Amino acid sequence: MTTRIAVIGAGLMGADHAKIVAEELPGASLQVVCDMDGARARKVADAYGAEDVASDPEGVIARSDVDAVIVASPDFTHAPLSLACIRAGKKVLCEKPLAQSSAECLAVMQAEQKAGQRFVQVGFMRRFDQSYIEMRRAIADGTLGRPLMMHNFHRNVETPAADFTGAMAISNSAPHEFDVVRHVLGTEYAAISAFQAKRSDGLVAPVVMVLETTDGQIVNIEINNNAAYGYDVRAELVGEKASIAMNHVAYTRLDRALGTHAAYDADWRGRYFEAYRRQNRAFLRFVETGEFPAIASSGWEGYVAAVVAEAGVRALIEGRRQLVSMIEKPEFYA
Numbered sequence: 001m002t003t004r005i006a007v008i009g010a011g012l013m014g015a016d017h018a019k020i021v022a023e024e025l026p027g028a029s030l031q032v033v034c035d036m037d038g039a040r041a042r043k044v045a046d047a048y049g050a051e052d053v054a055s056d057p058e059g060v061i062a063r064s065d066v067d068a069v070i071v072a073s074p075d076f077t078h079a080p081l082s083l084a085c086i087r088a089g090k091k092v093l094c095e096k097p098l099a100q101s102s103a104e105c106l107a108v109m110q111a112e113q114k115a116g117q118r119f120v121q122v123g124f125m126r127r128f129d130q131s132y133i134e135m136r137r138a139i140a141d142g143t144l145g146r147p148l149m150m151h152n153f154h155r156n157v158e159t160p161a162a163d164f165t166g167a168m169a170i171s172n173s174a175p176h177e178f179d180v181v182r183h184v185l186g187t188e189y190a191a192i193s194a195f196q197a198k199r200s201d202g203l204v205a206p207v208v209m210v211l212e213t214t215d216g217q218i219v220n221i222e223i224n225n226n227a228a229y230g231y232d233v234r235a236e237l238v239g240e241k242a243s244i245a246m247n248h249v250a251y252t253r254l255d256r257a258l259g260t261h262a263a264y265d266a267d268w269r270g271r272y273f274e275a276y277r278r279q280n281r282a283f284l285r286f287v288e289t290g291e292f293p294a295i296a297s298s299g300w301e302g303y304v305a306a307v308v309a310e311a312g313v314r315a316l317i318e319g320r321r322q323l324v325s326m327i328e329k330p331e332f333y334a
């Protein structure tokens with residue numbers, strides 16, 4: 001039986017998800033593309049052969065010819081639309097962040113627990129990226145010894161929106177690192193400090209965070225949303241016996257004029273194409289079998305990322321280290 005998927009939001013990420021559903025997910029079909037901007041929905045629907053377009057997300061979620069939903073609309077809609085999916089009894093792959101506040105994440109978790117089953121997969125696709133998978137393996141098989149530190153760099157060419165702020169570097173960009181680092185290390189955060197450099201041109205300057213884990217590891221994260229030169233994500237995990245670092249990912253290298261050149265992607269869609277594909281395939285299996293994918297992020301992970309982001313924003317604003325405190329993990333998410 002084909003799983004009929006609705007994609008809500010036809011912006012950059014919605015278009016990308018529509019493409020993956022249409023071209024990379026055997027067993028799924030792109031049923032409807034929904035966006036408040038009808039022309040935008042139509043463009044994506046036509047590009048990837050969707051059956052239909054719509055402008056009312058809640059109406060789409062309730063449709064009997066929609067089996068599962070991908071939410072890729074603006075951040076503030078993520079939690080309400082995930083709740084609508086739970087009410088309709090439909091599995092949802094919700095783009096990160098799950099919500100703009102930890103309180104909203106709790107509401108999603110409560111709804112899921114009340115419904116008695118998992119509905120929500122959060123789109124922290126980095127977990128499916130081969131480099132982080134290999135880092136986890138290097139810990140699990142003993143190659144690294146005890147992990148001590150993880151260094152992370154997250155650089156965008158430019159901010160996605162004109163009203164992007166230093167706080168959004170923490171609440172919109174850094175959650176990728178918050179999530180994948182705790183996934184790799186298998187631990188939680190105890191505290192966070194945040195600092196921001198100064199730029200001369202008024203653009204959002206880099207934010208650097210230092211996190212302490214409950215197991216005594218140190219994690220640093222640079223978020224530079226205006227790096228200008230390319231989309232560049234780096235990570236190095238340092239253990240007591242060895243260290244493992246992510247390579248620059250490029251299919252080719254150009255050697256010419258006494259120099260060598262490896263290109264950068266303009267944004268995350270190319271660099272993480274394979275991770276998105278694996279993530280969305282895992283989501284399809286979740287819809288088909290009801291079994292939550294082993295390495296995917298759940299509502300709980302969405303909540304943890306939001307708690308850490310809130311503490312990070314406070315640390316930046318108040319200029320001092322903040323403790324990270326969260327509820328105990330519900331048995332439901334074990």
Ligand code: ISE
Nearest residue numbers: 154156160172173176225268
């Ligand atoms: C964006 O929302 C993403 O998810 C990207 O992966 C990240 O690099 C970017 O900074 C975010 O704004």
